[in-house]
Amino acid sequence: MLLRQIKYFVTVVECNSFTQAAEKCFISQSAISQQIRALENDIGVELLQRENRKFYLTDAGEYFYHHGKELLSKAEKIKQETYNIGKNNKMQLKIGYLNFYDGIKLQKVIADFYKKYPQIVIQIISGNHEDLYYGLRHNEMDIVLSDQRRAFSDEYVNLHLVYGNCYIKIAKNNVLASKKFVTLEDLRFIPCILVASRQQENNEQDFYQNTLGFNTKFIFAKTLEEAQLMVIANRGFMPIELIGDKQDKSDLFSKIPLYQDGKQIRRNYCAFWRKENTNFYIEEFVRILKDFFKEV
Incomplete structure (x- = not known):
């Protein structure tokens, strides 16, 4: 089975005509018919059911058509990427x-x-x-x-x-800063600081409120830097996620594990x-x- 034969078959199906497909592939109609017959012989099943001058896709042909298109697309990408790698194209x-x-x-x-x-x-x-x-x-x-x-x-x-473990960032002088962990209940009277554009504020609040269960006031920062300054100024807490046990220490804020139902929340x-x-x-x-x- 050759990629060329798959291309001929896909073209015949999409043109719904052997004649038009042959013209598009720059070969004769008899040659494209022979190639598709050879493809069917190689696979061992009929892909096209021929009736007079018309043809119909068999179930096997339907399957082969869709996956053949994917294969041709992937082959073209491989060809292009190989060229780019060989030429060191940016x-x-x-x-x-x-x-x-x-x-x-x-x-x-x-x-x-x-x-x-x-x-x-x-x-x-x-x-x-x-x-x-x-x-x-x-x-x-x-x-x-x-x-x-x-x-x-x-x-x-x-x-x-x-999986990322959930923490909060909170100012060092906040009453919660000395706790080993905090719960959503502990945070319900402290504003939650989220980073979001004005267009995304409602989406972010909905996720933290209705999916994660944050029951508090929300305030928004446009950038991570702005949010961290708000934390340092003790305007609220910022939920974050960390991977691994290593944490960057800071004299300006504390990172405290966030728990729910007796265990740390993970994302x-x-x-x-x-x-x-x-x-x-x-x-x-x-x-x-x-x-x-x-x-x-």
Whole structure:
């Protein structure tokens, strides 16, 4: 079975005509018919049911058509990527990550990746969950590193990376700063500081209030830096997630584990990318990312 034969078959189906498909493929009608017969003989089943001058897809032909298209698309991508690698063409990899996340050490992953593939230009884009989801849907980002808030979609690769432990950042002079852990009940009279654009404020509040169970007042910062200044000024607490046991110590605020039902709250962190956009460099970046999380 040759890729050329698959291409002929797909073209015949899409043109609904052997004659038009032959013209499109720049071969004779008899030649394209012979190639499809050879393809059927090789597979061992009939793909097209022929009746006079018409034809219909068999069930096997229907299956082969859809998966054959996917195979041709993947082969074309492999060809293009091989060319780019061989020519050292500059390519861009756009990576989105949560601006609220306080544990992912992208610097090391990016440094390891860039050492191996210096021809790739990496662009880092931060945002909240909805910003990242929008960017991925509209091809503004190639890979997104984010928490799982929706059911997994078949349109994307949904790769689990790690579970992040939930903490709060709170000012050192706050009465809760000396506690070994806090609960949602402890926080109900302290404002929760969230990072979100004005357009995303309602979405963020809805998630923390109705999904995670935060029962308090919410105030918003536009950037992570602004939110941390609000914490230092004792205007409220900021929920964060960390991976691993190592925590950066600060004289300005405390990081305290956040508990619910007697155990620390955890969030599922994943790498997401569109299946149709999968390429060699995305797979390599994710491989290095996975190795990093294994070390953590």
